Amino acid sequence: MRRLFLTATVLILSGLACQLPDLGNIKGTIGEIQKTVVTGITEIPKTVEAGATELSASPAASAEGTIRGHLSYPSEFLPGQTVVAFDVATMTAAAQVTTVDGQVEYELTVPAGDYYVVAYLPDGSLSAGYSQAVPCGLLDSCTDHSLIPVHVGGGAVVDNIDPQDWYADPGTFPPLP
16 A cells, blocks of 8 residues: 555656756756655554554665564463574574563564564473464464464564464474574
8 A cells, every 4th residue: 555655656746747847946856755755655654464563764774674572471480582583485594582581572683574483492392483373362262373474574673573372282383493
């Protein structure tokens, strides 16, 4: 939708510039307006997943983005965890971070692309995924434990990617690399 709006705006402004007689710097002014519109649209937050928000950094975005989220553990104690982003196409680990006991948030820097996010206990004995059960509410009726692909654009920050599905059967999520 943003691209359609951006394309329509640029086409309208470009068409106006072509129809104007040579009035000095009017065409240059329209070019500046086009740049402002593009910059403004690039910085508008948008929803990319249920509960996830992606923010673009700038029009000349980098080739990397950031995934952030919250951690949990089905206990009163929150152990340190290793959070891994797996490339959806190759299932190889693209990035990982290890948290400390009690740390409730994580952040991963990844190349632009699509990822599955899984958290592990330090010894790899248990894992939790950012799966369909998470936006479902992790209720007993949430039986779909398939991982949700997270799209990360260059320069984007994708928030609320919470690998909190500790209830999937063993072997559902990839092993700790």
